[in-house]
Amino acid sequence: MSLALQDNVTAPAGPQRISTFKLLLQSRLASIGLVILLLLVAIVLLAPLLPLVHPDQTAPANRLIRPFVTAAHWLGTDQLGRDLLSRLVWGSRVSIAVGFAATLVAALIGSVIGLVSGYAGGRTDNLMMRGIDMLMAFPYILLALAIVAALGPGLMNALYAIAIVNIPFFARNVRGVTLGLAHREFVDAARLSGKGHLSILWSEVLPNVAPVIVITMSTTAGWMILETAGLSFLGLGAQPPQADLGSMLGEGRAQLFTAPHVAIVPGLMIFVIVISLNLLGDGVRDALDPGLKSGALSRPGPVTRIDRTKPAPPNSQPEAILSIEQLETGFSNGNSTTPAVRGVSLHLDRGECLGLIGESGSGKSVTALSIMGLVASPPGVITGGAIYLDGEDVLSMPETRLISLRGSKVAYIFQDPLTTLHPTYTIGQQVAEAIAAHQSLGRRELRERAIALLEQVRIPDAAARADHYPHQLSGGQRQRVGIAMALANDPDVIIADEPTTALDVTVQAEILSLLKQLQTERRMALLFITHDFGVVAQICDRVAVMKDGEIVETGQTRTVLTRPHHPYTKRLIACVPEIGDGDRFLPRVEKLMASQTKEAAQ
């Protein structure tokens, strides 16, 4: 079609999505919960059709028959001779209906309050949330009791009471999520598409909040059934002779010692309903909110898992301070491993700056993190190759030795200093901590060293600045702190992963010149990862171009820039607009892309 189609090539052939329901069935416990619940619901729905005696039919002659004694009263009878099986089925019907109805009412009212409050913000939000706070300020069951006391005992009033006391759960949860969504760009975009507030709430915000509502419902439904039973147990819910699990339990209490089955049968039923709901609720939460999934929360190990099938390749660059040989790193999902780095070989001489350049998804960051085993495992796994640091294979080292080399021999500088610095410690403390990780010094000495480092990275008035928190610094100064921490233990190698991408151009220029100067002064080796050839041109001696997990070209920066060989390198260089290109830039790119598309087509 046209030249711009190139970035479509990697897209999957067709959308493949796993439905939430399938995901839910993958969890065995959730499936069990679902099956039990469906079975129970089917039984109570079919209650009028089942061959059961009337639940309220008394027969004083047959009172307190034990279960499994007569076929006519399979679960026995209670103190009035009523059939327990029939009462159990009809009682569960009432309890489940009231519990679910209360959940729905609470979810509806609570979600509306939460949505409006979170979306409107300001005074409306304040007013509504203070109302919710007042509801929450009362002890939970006491409030329900007070409501029933005011309205009078009865099943419907119990339902209202339970729904009201549960509204805050929904309102709070939904408001929190809505608040985050209300200022998202897609909500602004919907406004610009001509949507009104109601339409935005209904069609843009609600679909994103719905999982939270469903999760809250599934985790509170069991609780609400329990509360219905509780109120009935106290005689405030179902009124005699109506059967309800709570009232059955209450009536059985008097015979607990002479005929325990009268209380145990409804008690077990409550247990089964609540446990099945909770199992299902957990499953629903896992399926709808993958972030909370038990597996994903497992902490990554201290070192990337190393699973080399082939022997480590020999070191072809014994002179180099860092030499990567045929490194292969992938991400395992279940049984298969998706490779991210496929046989990368690189070396870094002492005092040299090597640029590793590539676009997002090319594997450059994974390569950098693999060097010190920092790729999170699971899912990361190093499947082959060797990394020689000063002649010693990092991947064969014991874990403790590898960890001790982090920061002392090889240090990292990351892209966003705001996320790598701890928000509640002063920058002085954080630099001191970086020193203390490898050197045991007194407190005063640590502080002096920290200030000296901050001075070296040219933070003005370092002694005073050391007591500031990260948010009090500008982006450029935070990155200087990041550099100071990397320098703390005089490492031989510094790996900088897009250290200037998040910064403004003027600040970027300053940080680059600082890095260059520090690197020459201290004769450190610098591995500089970036996607910008303009930055490479300024700071790197050599450059390696990475694409789809492989190095496609390496060479002296000047040579690669002036005579690139690989078409991908040519494209990367040509696509960097430069000041002075002006309106010649776009026609040039257009011509290049057209010719490359033609080549690819042939």
Added chain:
Amino acid sequence: MTETLPQTLAHTPGTRRRAAAATPHALRLEHVSKTFGGGKRLFGRKHHAVEALKDVSLALTKGETLAVVGESGSGKSTLARILVGLERPSAGTIEIAGQDAEALTRQGPRAFGKTVQYVFQDPVASLNPRKTIREALEAPLKLLCGYDPEKRKARLGELMDAVDMPASTLSRYPHELSGGQAQRMAIARALAAEAEILVLDEPVSALDVSVQAQVLLLLERLKHQLNLSYLFISHDLAVVEAIADRVAVMHFGEVVELERAKTLFASPVHPYTEKLIGSAPRLNGGAGAVRM
């Protein structure tokens, strides 16, 4: 699609028509200021006020690309949000396609959306994660243009052609698209409203360089095909030089320099402009880094 390409090539930026000055303004701002905060607290103390825009006057001529450059915190994004009606100025007047912005606001969001559209910096964040691309694109077609389902279907096809994407993309969800693809969809949504003025807020800064170049080419082609006017916000001067007719440099909420792109890059007047141009990285290595 293929037949339109030669035309595009003929319209290289160098041969652009010069008579633009005679045509009326697409956007005109006069003495626009915006202050955030500053209201009174419950107990009479004043909130800390931030002046995001200070007395900004600008005009975007029809068919022109006016770039607004500046660093983070210079007020560029506030300016963009005011122009599309997402924020209201504290002072000053704005004219959009000859109409007063206040009058447009009173007519409701639809009137605004018909005249000016916005392309966000982060394309993935500007698309609702739970809606398909089709649903996202249908909203403006239905609400702003009032098309019936049949016409909407035809327009969807045209829009996908315009941004060089296969029609199958319509059934995708935003997370299934790459950054470049998502930005094309965001551009398609802005085009769907059939507004002739686009405010582009850093439309290429979140993209890889080669994708960035493709999106810039696309924007340039669309501008000529559909006769659009762009207000192009960016912090990348090299990109700006490649695409803009005129450039406004912003610094702490003020426009410090407003000049034709060629003149500005050849002989910057304001010291801040000079510093910005000096700091931009260059392939030949002789960059601002040395000039500190």
